[in-house]
Amino acid sequence: MTSLSFLRQMLQDVRHQKVRTLLTLLGITWGTVSVALLVAFGEGLQRRIVKSQKGLGESIVIAWPSRTSIPYEGLGKGRGIRVTEEDIEALRRKIPDARFSGEHSDGRNTFRRERVRISPGMSAVSPVFGVMRNLIPAPGGRFVNDLDVDRKRRMVFLGDKLKQDLFGDAEAVGQTIMIDNAPFMVIGVLKKKAQDSSYSGRDQDKAFIVDTTYRGIHGDRYVNNFIFQARHPSLVPEVTRRVYEELGRRLKFNPNDKEAIKTWDTTEGEKFLSIFFTTFRLFLAVIGSFTLMVGGLGVSNIMYVVVEERTREIGIKLAVGAKPRFIQSQFLLETLTLTALGGVLGFIITLAVLWIFPFLGLDEYVGTPTASPAVVLTTAALLGLIGIAAGHFPARRASLLDPVAALKLS
Amino acid sequence: MMMIEMRAIRKTYRTGRVEVEALRDVNLDVDRNEFVAIVGPSGSGKSTLMNLLGCLDTPTAGAYRLSGESVAGLDRNRLAEIRNRHIGFVFQNFNLLPYASALENVELPLLFAGLPANERNERATAILEKVDLADRMHHKPGELSGGQMQRVAIARALVNRPTMVLADEPTGNLDSVSGRGIVGLFQELHAAGQTIVMITHDMAIARIASRVVQIRDGEIVEDKSAAA
Numbered sequence: 001m002t003s004l005s006f007l008r009q010m011l012q013d014v015r016h017q018k019v020r021t022l023l024t025l026l027g028i029t030w031g032t033v034s035v036a037l038l039v040a041f042g043e044g045l046q047r048r049i050v051k052s053q054k055g056l057g058e059s060i061v062i063a064w065p066s067r068t069s070i071p072y073e074g075l076g077k078g079r080g081i082r083v084t085e086e087d088i089e090a091l092r093r094k095i096p097d098a099r100f101s102g103e104h105s106d107g108r109n110t111f112r113r114e115r116v117r118i119s120p121g122m123s124a125v126s127p128v129f130g131v132m133r134n135l136i137p138a139p140g141g142r143f144v145n146d147l148d149v150d151r152k153r154r155m156v157f158l159g160d161k162l163k164q165d166l167f168g169d170a171e172a173v174g175q176t177i178m179i180d181n182a183p184f185m186v187i188g189v190l191k192k193k194a195q196d197s198s199y200s201g202r203d204q205d206k207a208f209i210v211d212t213t214y215r216g217i218h219g220d221r222y223v224n225n226f227i228f229q230a231r232h233p234s235l236v237p238e239v240t241r242r243v244y245e246e247l248g249r250r251l252k253f254n255p256n257d258k259e260a261i262k263t264w265d266t267t268e269g270e271k272f273l274s275i276f277f278t279t280f281r282l283f284l285a286v287i288g289s290f291t292l293m294v295g296g297l298g299v300s301n302i303m304y305v306v307v308e309e310r311t312r313e314i315g316i317k318l319a320v321g322a323k324p325r326f327i328q329s330q331f332l333l334e335t336l337t338l339t340a341l342g343g344v345l346g347f348i349i350t351l352a353v354l355w356i357f358p359f360l361g362l363d364e365y366v367g368t369p370t371a372s373p374a375v376v377l378t379t380a381a382l383l384g385l386i387g388i389a390a391g392h393f394p395a396r397r398a399s400l401l402d403p404v405a406a407l408k409l410s
Numbered sequence: 411m412m413m414i415e416m417r418a419i420r421k422t423y424r425t426g427r428v429e430v431e432a433l434r435d436v437n438l439d440v441d442r443n444e445f446v447a448i449v450g451p452s453g454s455g456k457s458t459l460m461n462l463l464g465c466l467d468t469p470t471a472g473a474y475r476l477s478g479e480s481v482a483g484l485d486r487n488r489l490a491e492i493r494n495r496h497i498g499f500v501f502q503n504f505n506l507l508p509y510a511s512a513l514e515n516v517e518l519p520l521l522f523a524g525l526p527a528n529e530r531n532e533r534a535t536a537i538l539e540k541v542d543l544a545d546r547m548h549h550k551p552g553e554l555s556g557g558q559m560q561r562v563a564i565a566r567a568l569v570n571r572p573t574m575v576l577a578d579e580p581t582g583n584l585d586s587v588s589g590r591g592i593v594g595l596f597q598e599l600h601a602a603g604q605t606i607v608m609i610t611h612d613m614a615i616a617r618i619a620s621r622v623v624q625i626r627d628g629e630i631v632e633d634k635s636a637a638a
């Protein structure tokens with residue numbers, strides 16, 4: 001058929017079956033909204049959770065020197081293990097596949113600015129610490145750098161909430177504060193970030209200085225803990241093994257003694273989250289698909305009725321030379337058009353919901369659902385599949401009609 | 411080579427346990443430019459024969475060659491192609507698409523033949539003018555009289571220049587005046603060289619044909635040419 005009469009034909013069918021067509025369309029529309037919104041919400045939630053997870057740092061391992069639990073070379077168990085900056089330096093040299101930073105924190109520091117006094121958590125670290133832990137400076141500031149290390153400069157990087165406590169809304173970068181009565185210059189403030197997990201307080205409440213400056217003041221060679229990050233998450237087990245081996249040799253403990261150094265491998269949580277969300281999104285997609293399939297059944301049903309109503313017309317077309325193939329594609333196309341119409345309507349509603357959503361202020365709890373290409377493609381692909389499935393059987397029935405029998409109807 | 415060669419054609423309908431032999435052992439040759447009238451009582455197998463001639467249905471047994479080509483064993487899509495290229499049907503009840511204009515109805519076979527829109531339009535318009543419907547081209551079947559509807563159907567049958575026109579009681583639903591008009595039209599077509607096979611039970615109409623074939627109980631009982 002020419003496109004004109006094809007359209008006219010469809011309008012004709014729609015007019016004959018107004019209520020039924022409308023309900024069917026709504027079925028597809030509702031199914032589309034279900035799939036698209038569920039998948040979009042799943043993605044938004046995942047993005048939100050993963051972002052919070054990354055607040056701690058991506059694929060990092062945190063290690064705490066502790067006590068041995070296995071006797072080693074004549075030394076009894078229960079011996080305390082202490083790690084120095086030199087040990088960290090040795091790890092850097094021996095294990096080029098990872099970066100390391102020690103972390104000193106004694107928690108007995110008094111910060112003073114004008115008449116404000118506060119005792120926040122403070123860590124003395126290497127500059128790479130900022131990269132590993134996602135300590136991103138707000139514009140106009142920076143994290144501590146190598147020059148600060150070399151010159152043992154008294155520079156401090158403040159968590160955003162701590163800065164707020166000390167300075168209020170006033171500019172902090174370039175200002176001086178007193179830490180245990182020694183003047184420090186603020187060189188950067190943490191850019192606000194989402195962080196779900198921590199091991200010594202949230203970064204927003206903490207301060208960071210370089211380890212060399214700390215040692216210069218306190219004379220303390222031992223780190224409280226250290227963190228490392230492999231070049232790739234898949235290298236974490238190997239790097240961890242090498243860390244135990246190297247420190248075991250230097251500090252005389254059994255490299256299999258997991259108690260001597262306790263570690264928290266955050267990649268495990270990431271792996272779990274990734275698997276969890278893949279499953280979760282699949283589950284949502286399946287639920288949405290079922291809704292869409294029910295809509296598809298409705299379309300299929302109405303197309304059977306349309307074939308029934310147009311049997312005589314099909315007979316006429318077959319008699320003047322329409323190939324059954326052609327009849328089949330005509331009905332398939334009509335079904336696909338109906339499905340697409342319902343789908344487009346569904347997409348419009350989905351977009352409207354996604355547009356309104358950010359104004360509801362729920363981002364902190366469930367993230368913000370967005371129509372990512374994956375969402376759109378998944379839904380469109382499903383719609384196509386369901387349209388084809390819904391159209392196939394009625395279209396096939398139409399094409400298999402016996403022309404003589406079809407013409408006899410009157 | 412005959413245009414139509416039917417040999418030992420049989421058609422058996424079966425509904426449940428009942429078998430009806432609608433045609434048994436029919437042999438029929440039709441040559442180019444013949445005007446064959448098929449006559450016989452109701453239920454004798456005339457429409458069945460026409461459906462077989464027009465490749466709308468396939469015989470239970472026997473051989474059928476149309477323009478030298480055997481029709482046996484062709485699939486439904488190929489049969490549709492043969493109907494489109496070789497056959498023009500005219501039915502008792504017109505069988506026009508109710509929502510389409512006269513012009514669109516006539517264009518239909520050309521559409522399935524794959525002709526471009528402008529050519530379809532030209533040819534359909536020309537043929538509608540030939541059947542005196544130039545001023546009714548954009549009317550729907552519901553807006554036409556019975557005689558006019560049958561003219562549209564004849565125009566549709568002719569538009570793709572078929573090897574033969576098959577008409578099944580084309581005047582059966584018309585008053586005698588319109589009926590005479592339609593018969594006159596068939597006479598003109600025959601005079602212009604068109605091969606026609608027409609079913610009728612009106613002996614008066616049969617008399618204008620060049621040959622009369624009588625069927626009774628699924629068998630040809632008489633085959634008389636008027637030429638002599």
Ligand SMILES: Nc1ncnc2c1ncn2[C@@H]1O[C@H](COP(=O)(O)OP(=O)(O)O)[C@@H](O)[C@H]1O
Pocket residue numbers: 423424425430431432450451452453454455456457458459
């Ligand atoms: N589709 C069918 N199923 C069963 N019997 C049929 C069918 N079509 C025709 N018949 C039977 O075949 C015989 C011939 O029918 P038909 O060719 O329509 O006769 P005519 O056109 O001469 O009146 C009749 O007995 C009729 O009942």
Ligand SMILES: [Mg+2]
Pocket residue numbers: 456457458
């Ligand atoms: Mg009949």
